[in-house]
Amino acid sequence: MRPLVATVDLAAVRHNYSRAKQCGPGRKAFAVVKADAYGHGAREVVTALRDLADGFAVASLEEAAEVRAMAPEARLLLLEGCFEADEYGMAAQLALDVAVQGDAQAQGLLDARLSRPLNVWLKLDSGMHRLGMSPAGLRDWHARLKDAEQVAELNLMSHFACADERGHPLTETQLENFVGLLDLPFEHRSLANSATILGLPQAHMDWLRPGIMLYGASPFADLEPKTLGIEPAMTLTARIIAVREVSAGESVGYGGGWVAQRPSRIATVSCGYADGYPRTAPSGTPVAIRGLRVPLAGRVSMDMLAVDITDLPAAGLGDEVELWGRQVGIDEVARACGTIGYELLTKVTKRVPRRYLGP
Ligand SMILES: Cc1ncc(COP(=O)(O)O)c(C=O)c1O
DSSP states (O other): OOSEEEEEEHHHHHHHHHHHHHHSTTOEEEEEOHHHHHHTOHHHHHHHHTTTOSEEEESSHHHHHHHHHHOTTSEEEETTOOSSGGGHHHHHHTTOEEEEOSHHHHHHHHHOOOSSOEEEEEEBOSSSOSSOBOHHHHHHHHHHHTTOTTEEEEEEEOOOSSTTSTTOHHHHHHHHHHHTTTTSOOSOEEOOOHHHHHHOGGGOOSEEOOOGGGGTOOSSTTOOHHHHTOOOOEEEEEEEEEEEEEOTTOEESGGGOEEOSSSEEEEEESOOGGGTOOTTOOTTOEEEETTEEEEBOSOOOSSOEEEEOTTOTTOOTTOEEEEESSSSOHHHHHHHTTSOHHHHHHTOOTTSOEEEEOO
16 A cells, blocks of 8 residues: 555544634534535545534535435535526425525526425625625515525525735625625525634624634634644645665756755655645645654655655654644645645545544
8 A cells, every 4th residue: 555644533623613613602604515525525524523513515516415415404505506507406306505696596596496495595796706796686686586486595695705814904895795785684694714703703694604624724824723723634644665865966856956965864755746745845845754844855746755854863764754734734835835725635636545533
């Protein structure tokens, strides 16, 4: 077996869900498990959370069907709604809550003949300009849908664009635009993602939508998970599969871009970009061996990467290497690569076996 595994701590996911609920006492929360639960395995995460979570949220009917099989009774929200009008029938069969984010989706709903009415979440474009109706358009559709036979609950939702940057002025504007519609009678309201669950109580409304915080990565560039009271769920662990001494002036890896400045010990590690470890990770990005951090040396290859273990003489063949987890935060690796934890987590590839701990 290739020595590489992504270990998912389901007890940490449960802890993090509870942390979201603790931030908004009395609120309900859809656990966002789209994209295979941000790369952690939707089946396992949903199974671990189903006695705890008020509901789940996904991005497509395919994802919804997978979650429904694990959680027959849960509320299950389709965040982008139906992509085609003929998907409403399946949405009704799966007893989904659906977002309705534009005129075509709303008209498709009105035209549909359904086996049961759906819980509808009218989506407001409060300022992100990705999905959603204008305030006037939303008022119009509220009037047209409120007594429609296809509609059970009529709810309101929106999504923040810049909540990861604390104090960003657009967040305040989006909140005002949302609040501006609350004279309409909605059954439930939902606005807050992880960043605003953790940092903006005014945005909590009735239903929270925690995603990244469930998996223990920080939604903020400048705050560590520990400070936020959340625990990393995924640890990506490989092993040292070869060790060599290189003389000063010798290079390591593709392109020969890393050149030893001193006689060095180089460890080759069983993880590469085809596993989802980013090729953009520069030399110096930390990994942990025997509880200590050592730097990447040279370019990440498809199946392997190299680290400089000169300052860790005890390290040797077969040692475990943490690429990210509790010792090397995913957010730190992401920052080094100019990306975010979300991308790294969702890009761990299929060939990396997942191993589950707890709950
Ligand atoms: C509509 C919507 N709500 C909630 C979330 C969860 O956001 P986060 O992972 O930042 O908590 C997402 C994620 O992209 C989303 O698209």
